Amino acid sequence: xxxxxxxxxxxxxxxxxxxxxxxxxxxxxxxxxxxxxxxxxxxxxxxxxxxxxxxxxxxxxxxxxxxxxxxxxxxxxxxxxxxxxxxxxxxxxxxxxxxxxxxxxxxxxxxxxxxxxxxxxxxxxxxxxxxxxxxxxxxxxxxxxxxxxxxxxxxxxxxxxxxxxxxxxxxxxxxxxxxxxxxxxxxxxxxxxxxxxxxxxxxxxxxxxxxxxxxxxxxxxxxxxxxxxxxxxxxxxxxxxxxxxxxxxxxxxxxxxxxxxxxxxxxxxxxxxxxxxxxxxxxxxxxxxxxxxxxxxxxxxxxxxxxxxxxxxxxxxxxxxxxxxxxxxxxxxxxxxxxxxxxxxxxxxxxxxxxxxxxxxxxxxxxxxxxxxxxxxxxxxxxxxxxxxxxxxxxxxxxxxxxxxxxxxxxxxxxxxxxxxxxxxxxxxxxxxxxxxxxxxxxxxxxxxxxxxxxxxxxxxxxxxxxxxxxxxxxxxxxxxxxxxxxxxxxxxxxxxxxxxxxxxxxxxxx
Amino acid sequence: xxxxxxxxxxxxxxxxxxxxxxxxxxxxxxxxxxxxxxxxxxxxxxxxxxxxxxxxxxxxxxxxxxxxxxxxxxxxxxxxxxxxxxxxxxxxxxxxxxxxxxxxxxxxxxxxxxxxxxxxxxxxxxxxxxxxxxxxxxxxxxxxxxxxxxxxxxxxxxxxxxxxxxxxxxxxxxxxxxxxxxxxxxxxxxxxxxxxxxxxxxxxxxxxxxxxxxxxxxxxxxxxxxxxxxxxxxxxxxxxxxxxxxxxxxxxxxxxxxxxxxxxxxxxxxxxxxxxxxxxxxxxxxxxxxxxxxxxxxxxxxxxxxxxxxxxxxxxxxxxxxxxxxxxxxxxxxxxxxxxxxxxxxxx
Ligand SMILES: Nc1ncnc2c1ncn2[C@@H]1O[C@H](COP(=O)(O)OP(=O)(O)OP(=O)(O)O)[C@@H](O)[C@H]1O
Ligand SMILES: [Mg+2]
Numbered sequence: 001x002x003x004x005x006x007x008x009x010x011x012x013x014x015x016x017x018x019x020x021x022x023x024x025x026x027x028x029x030x031x032x033x034x035x036x037x038x039x040x041x042x043x044x045x046x047x048x049x050x051x052x053x054x055x056x057x058x059x060x061x062x063x064x065x066x067x068x069x070x071x072x073x074x075x076x077x078x079x080x081x082x083x084x085x086x087x088x089x090x091x092x093x094x095x096x097x098x099x100x101x102x103x104x105x106x107x108x109x110x111x112x113x114x115x116x117x118x119x120x121x122x123x124x125x126x127x128x129x130x131x132x133x134x135x136x137x138x139x140x141x142x143x144x145x146x147x148x149x150x151x152x153x154x155x156x157x158x159x160x161x162x163x164x165x166x167x168x169x170x171x172x173x174x175x176x177x178x179x180x181x182x183x184x185x186x187x188x189x190x191x192x193x194x195x196x197x198x199x200x201x202x203x204x205x206x207x208x209x210x211x212x213x214x215x216x217x218x219x220x221x222x223x224x225x226x227x228x229x230x231x232x233x234x235x236x237x238x239x240x241x242x243x244x245x246x247x248x249x250x251x252x253x254x255x256x257x258x259x260x261x262x263x264x265x266x267x268x269x270x271x272x273x274x275x276x277x278x279x280x281x282x283x284x285x286x287x288x289x290x291x292x293x294x295x296x297x298x299x300x301x302x303x304x305x306x307x308x309x310x311x312x313x314x315x316x317x318x319x320x321x322x323x324x325x326x327x328x329x330x331x332x333x334x335x336x337x338x339x340x341x342x343x344x345x346x347x348x349x350x351x352x353x354x355x356x357x358x359x360x361x362x363x364x365x366x367x368x369x370x371x372x373x374x375x376x377x378x379x380x381x382x383x384x385x386x387x388x389x390x391x392x393x394x395x396x397x398x399x400x401x402x403x404x405x406x407x408x409x410x411x412x413x414x415x416x417x418x419x420x421x422x423x424x425x426x427x428x429x430x431x432x433x434x435x436x437x438x439x440x441x442x443x444x445x446x447x448x449x450x451x452x453x454x455x456x457x458x459x460x461x462x463x464x465x466x467x468x469x470x471x472x473x474x475x476x477x478x479x480x481x482x483x484x485x486x487x488x489x490x491x492x493x494x495x496x497x498x499x500x501x502x503x504x505x506x507x508x509x510x511x
Numbered sequence: 512x513x514x515x516x517x518x519x520x521x522x523x524x525x526x527x528x529x530x531x532x533x534x535x536x537x538x539x540x541x542x543x544x545x546x547x548x549x550x551x552x553x554x555x556x557x558x559x560x561x562x563x564x565x566x567x568x569x570x571x572x573x574x575x576x577x578x579x580x581x582x583x584x585x586x587x588x589x590x591x592x593x594x595x596x597x598x599x600x601x602x603x604x605x606x607x608x609x610x611x612x613x614x615x616x617x618x619x620x621x622x623x624x625x626x627x628x629x630x631x632x633x634x635x636x637x638x639x640x641x642x643x644x645x646x647x648x649x650x651x652x653x654x655x656x657x658x659x660x661x662x663x664x665x666x667x668x669x670x671x672x673x674x675x676x677x678x679x680x681x682x683x684x685x686x687x688x689x690x691x692x693x694x695x696x697x698x699x700x701x702x703x704x705x706x707x708x709x710x711x712x713x714x715x716x717x718x719x720x721x722x723x724x725x726x727x728x729x730x731x732x733x734x735x736x737x738x739x740x741x742x743x744x745x746x747x748x749x750x751x752x753x754x755x756x757x758x759x760x761x762x763x764x765x766x767x768x769x770x771x772x773x774x775x776x777x778x779x780x781x782x783x784x785x786x787x788x789x790x791x792x793x794x795x796x797x798x799x800x801x802x803x804x805x806x807x808x809x810x811x812x813x814x815x816x817x818x819x820x821x822x823x824x825x826x827x828x829x830x831x832x833x834x835x836x837x838x839x840x841x842x843x844x845x846x847x848x849x850x851x852x853x854x855x856x857x858x859x
Contacts, residue, residue, distance in 0.1 A: 306739060327741030336739070344739040349732045358729070358740040362722045370722050 002065070004029045004192050005050070005081075005161055010059035012045055014401070017393040019045040020056070023218040025194075025211045027161065032183060032193045034207035034224070036200075036236050038433040039405025040391035042216045043196050044086075047163050050194075051083045052076040082154025083163040086170075086404065086431075087342075088146050090138045097121050097134040100153050124155050129185050144175035151182070162186065163194045166404070168202060169431040172292045172459055180206050198405075198433045200229040212236050237435040245441040248449065250469040252281035256453035257303075257422050262312035262322075264295070264302040264477075272298040274477040275312070280422065285444060285454040287468030287485075289461065291497050295477035296457050297339060300426050304336045305329045306344070316422060330359050335420030337412055337428045339457070345411045346399045353381035353395040356414050388413035389439065404431045409440075416443055423447055426457045441467050461490055475499050517850050522793050522800070524846050526807065529836030536831065537824065546822040551829070554817020555810035561817075563695025566704055567770055569809025571596070573707040574762035575787025576794060576801035577714050578629075578755045582647075583796045584718060585731040585751035591636060591651025593784025594658030595629035595756040597777075599763025601662040602628035604774040605670060607680025607767065617683040622706065622764050629760020630753045632658060637752030641745035647752070655780065663776045675776040686769035701769035710758055714798040717754070727751055759784065786812075789837045808833070 005027040012020040019042045027033050037043050048054045050061065052070040061068055063079050070076050076083075090099050101117045108116075121134040130148045138146060147167060154162055164183075168176045183193055183206055195207060203210055204224060212219040212235045219235055233241040257280040264273035272295040280286045290296055301307035303314050305326035314322045316332050330336075338344035346355050357366050357377050365376040381395040390409045392402050399407060408431060415423065425444060429437045444467055448454050458464050464471055465485050473481045473496040481496050534544040555565050575592050582589035603625035610617060636650035670677050679685075686701040718724035729737040730747040738744050762783060767774055790808050794800030815829030839846070 304739075325741065325743070326739060327743075330741050338739060343733075343735045345736065347729050347733045347736045350729070354725070358736065361725045367722045372720055372722060372725060 002029055003027060003062070004064055005194075006060075006062040006065075007046070007050060008060045008062070010046060010049055010061075011057045012042070012049055012054055013057050014393070018216050020049065020213075021216045021218075022059075023213055023216075025218075026221070027192055027194060028209075029192055030187055030190060031208040032187060032195055032206050034203040034210040035194055035196045035213070036198075036203065036210055036232060037213040038215070038236060038391075039409065039431075039436055040403040041213045041236075041433075043213065044165055044403065046213070047083065047165055047194065047196065050076070051081060051163060077157050077159070080158060080160035081163070082157060082159030082161070084147065084150045084154065084165065084167060086165045086167075088150055090146060090149060092137075092139045094138060095134070096132055096136050096138065096141075096149050096152075099138060099149055100134075100156050104157060121152060121156065124152060128155065128189065129182060142175075143170050144172070144178070147171070147179070148182070159191070161192050161194070163196075165196045166198070166431055167195070168197055168199060169404075173461070174291075176202070198431065198437075200232050200434065203232065204229060214238055233434050236433065241434050241438060245438065245445065245466055247445045247467075250284045250448060252284040252469070253451065254282055255279045256282045256317060257455065258313070258315040258318075259303065260313045262299070262302065262314065263310040264298045264307060265310055266295075266298050271310075272477050273302065273309075276474075276478055278472055278479050280453040280455050282421070282453050283448055283451050284469040285448050285456055285467055287464040287471045288455070288457045288474050289464045289471050289493055289497055290474035292459060294474050294497075296426075296474060299474070299477075300336075300339065300424060300457060303329075304334065304338075304424060327359075330420075333421035335415035335418055335423040337415050337423070337425045339426035339430075341407055341411055346407060348398065348400040350399060351396045352385070352390070352392055352399045352402060352410055353378045355399050355410060356381040356384050356395075358414065360418070384413040384417055385410070387417075389436075405433060405436055408432055409436060412440060412443065416447065419450075420452065422453045422455065424455045424457075427459065428456070429458070429460070429463060437463075461493060465490070465493075473497055518795060520850060521846050522795065522804065522840060524850075525793070525839035526836050528839045528846075529832055532835050533828070533832035537828065540828075542822065542824050542828070547818055547824045547828075550818045550821035550824070551811070551814040553814075553821065555814030557817075558696070559694075560696035560698050561813060563691070563698025563700035565806070565809050565813045567698060567700050568813050569805040570701075570703045570707045570769070571762040571765040571783050572786060572790050572805035572808050573802055574710050574758050574765065575783050576790030576805050577710050577798065578759035578762065578784075579787045579791035580794065580796040580798070580801050581714055581718075581758060582751050582755040583731075583791060585727045585747060586734070587637075587640070587647050587748065587751060587755075589633070589651060589752065589755050589759075590648050590788070591633060591654045591784070592755075592759045592762075592787045593780050593782075594651070594655035595632045595759030596763040596766075596781070596784045596787075597655075597658045597662050598632045599625035599629040599760025600767040601665060601763070601774055602760070603684075603764040603767035604677055604680055605665075607684035608670065608678050610684075611681065612683060614683040617681065618686070618768070621680070621684040621768055622761065625760040625764035625767065626757045627760070629756040629758070629763060631756070633752040633756025633759065634749065637749040640752070641748045655784070659777060659780065662774070666774055666776050670774075677773045677775075679772045680768055684768060685772060686765070687772065699770050701765075703765040703769040706761060707765070708802075710761060711798040711802050714758070714801075718798075723750075759787070762787070789833070789840070792837065793840045 003026045007025045010020050010023045023046055035043050049056050052073045052075055061070060068079060097118045100121050106113045106117050118134040125132045130152060132148050132152060167179060197203060207224050209221055209223050211221045214236060259276060259278045262273055262276040263271060266272040288296060298307060302309040305324055309322055313320060321329055321332060360366055365373060367373055378395050385395055388409050390406050392406060412428060429440050444454050456467060468485055471483045471485055472479045537544040537547055555561055575596060578592045579589050603621045606621040606624040632654060636647045636654060639645040639650050640647045666677055667673055686703050688702055691700045718728060726742045726747050729742060730744050734744050786808060790801055790804045793804035811829060811833055815826055818824040818829060819826055
């Protein structure tokens with residue numbers, strides 16, 4: 001069988017740090033080839049090499065058997081390689097079509113022929129089942145749709161080989177199903193795909209072969225039909241991985257967080273949280289299950305002080321905290337792992353070390369009389385980095401240069417280390433590898449066992465079912481049911497999340 | 512090539528490109544670039560008198576550059592340095608002429624007055640930005656005009672009796688020094704340079720070493736993360752404008768208490784505040800960078816005066832060269848891309 005892409009013995013260094021060490025990846029025509037590796041293993045780096053964003057120090061790239069030098073993304077485009085980045089590169093105020101033709105405008109007599117472009121975009125969209133509206137504005141469409149625009153962009157430029165860097169990390173379960181369908185259509189139309197994902201289930205479901213890398217080194221390529229998730233996980237991590245986290249029975253005590261009749265408006269001024277009631281006790285993990293867009297973000301932002309609440313009460317250990325400043329809330333004993341790590345969680349242009357004291361820089365020993373003590377700051381950072389296994393060249397590296405998963409581990413380390421009475425974790429394992437997920441889940445449970453309250457928000461039902469002691473289902477800005485994870489099923493939860501009431505849901509799941 | 516080295520090389524290349532294009536323009540318009548640049552050099556460093564003048568010239572440039580750079584580090588574009596500079600100038604002179612105090616009190620008081628005036632002037636755009644999200648560029652430009660006309664009015668109608676010029680500030684409030692003048696062949700060099708150097712140090716220390724600076728830098732890079740981390744974003748926005756205005760006000764004191772010793776009614780802007788934008792840009796918005804780029808701008812400004820005399824080149828040409836340097840600094844992105852290309856080649 002002929003290979004469309006061969007990356008042979010690729011090596012890439014950053015100032016002496018080896019991110020890719022002798023990695024080989026061969027992509028067959030018409031296959032979905034998964035690329036698997038821990039956070040910071042060097043997957044994105046390898047793909048950026050293929051896409052011409054980085055130049056390798058050693059190794060060879062062949063396209064259809066012919067050695068090539070890909071010195072910038074335009075050359076990659078010309079060779080039929082397209083990349084869907086994890087962070088989209090779209091102009092918000094432009095329409096779908098305008099974004100797609102950007103840099104490849106069709107002109108008649110010097111002016112852009114937008115009608116013709118729209119027609120082409122519509123044709124491609126239909127052919128691959130993308131159902132994108134060519135006239136919609138980017139700022140008006142969902143994240144899932146924006147991703148499809150990125151896919152369209154590569155197809156419009158004639159891509160034969162598509163690289164997807166963690167495409168499912170930002171999608172809801174429904175959107176993931178649709179994306180998988182789209183990928184299958186692409187293959188049917190003769191495209192080849194490299195897929196980066198941390199979700200072993202997805203690899204098993206769609207891909208033909210899988211290349212595994214560990215700490216920058218190529219471990220090998222396996223045929224997916226001849227392997228299983230456990231084998232993949234241990235290949236990737238280098239040891240056995242436990243999927244179902246072990247935990248003792250919870251021993252809930254007094255209420256730590258009490259929320260009554262909370263209402264919050266979203267950015268457009270529409271009510272997103274409508275009289276929500278919930279309590280979280282010391283020594284328990286409460287998981288919030290719900291379909292994206294049912295007020296989860298607004299709810300979390302309101303109780304952490306990032307968004308104004310309209311009315312209601314939020315009490316922490318009996319003390320009213322509604323509409324207090326984030327600092328007051330933090331100092332009352334709340335830790336917050338934010339949903340959007342680039343927007344809220346990190347100052348990307350700060351070294352990772354300074355990010356570790358983002359809330360505590362004004363406390364001893366990190367500062368005294370208003371003067372920072374960098375020795376103490378970096379000492380702390382160093383210990384957190386090793387304790388939470390943040391893979392970074394050093395604590396002085398800019399947060400921006402860390403891999404996505406390692407940025408997340410840094411935030412989690414910072415928040416858990418403050419040992420808050422209430423830890424709010426919003427999508428804490430998004431974009432993390434299975435080993436890291438296991439680690440994070442253990443940490444959350446450890447907090448619980450130390451008598452702390454944990455509030456977990458996640459779109460991953462597996463995660464909610466696995467980690468929580470109680471599950472609160474959110475629907476249209478209200479908690480509509482509280483269920484015991486041991487006594488419920490994914491189906492029942494799914495129905496509750498879709499808005500059917502408890503009794504109906506129970507009946508359905510019994511059938 | 513390390514990042515640090517590149518960020519150092521970028522402005523140097525920008526300056527060289529400015530000089531090269533300036534040379535071409537001179538050749539095309541029939542002037543001898545060698546004599547012209549020799550005249551420029553002689554006019555800025557060729558004589559102790561000129562050196563004194565250059566130092567005098569770059570003293571306010573440093574402070575005006577800091578005023579732009581400081582706000583920029585917190586994510587604000589302070590176009591209002593000129594206005595803050597004018598009110599600082601006025602306040603310093605006012606205190607300088609109105610009181611009779613011992614020097615140890617009078618001089619610091621006059622300097623402080625300039626700083627407070629500049630700070631208050633910048634407080635208004637800071638407040639409007641923080642409270643109502645009014646863009647600071649618009650407000651600061653407007654405040655420049657207000658500063659110009661209000662200070663003209665005050666000089667004409669309040670400090671003097673319908674005159675265009677105030678009296679000289681009292682001996683006890685002046686920054687001038689006979690000694691400094693005598694060692695530089697009677698240039699107008701004054702003690703202000705000490706204040707400017709302290710200003711550089713203060714900016715560096717405040718931003719890089721204090722918890723307040725940690726907050727200011729966080730707000731500058733990512734307001735959302737700063738808010739999440741419990742910092743008061745609005746307070747830091749206002750504070751950064753106030754501090755920037757303080758630097759600009761000090762620049763005004765350099766002129767009011769040092770170079771001139773008085774304040775005059777002005778027909779238009781002095782340009783020092785706007786040059787500060789170029790100084791900050793070339794200096795990469797760091798205090799050390801501002802210090803060196805101010806020296807360059809000061810030398811160009813003073814040396815330019817010698818070009819018509821010694822080489823017959825019109826003054827305007829020097830302005831064009833300065834403009835070209837600014838242009839190349841602003842397009843430093845292109846230079847950086849170019850440097851990236853080179854360093855990639857090196858690896859291969
Ligand atoms: N521009 C850079 N400068 C310095 N180091 C870098 C840079 N880009 C990546 N690295 C380092 O190279 C390593 C590999 O990063 P990469 O982004 O390829 O990981 P990844 O496998 O995609 O991880 P994740 O699953 O977390 O996204 C990381 O340790 C990262 O810190
Ligand atoms: Mg990655």
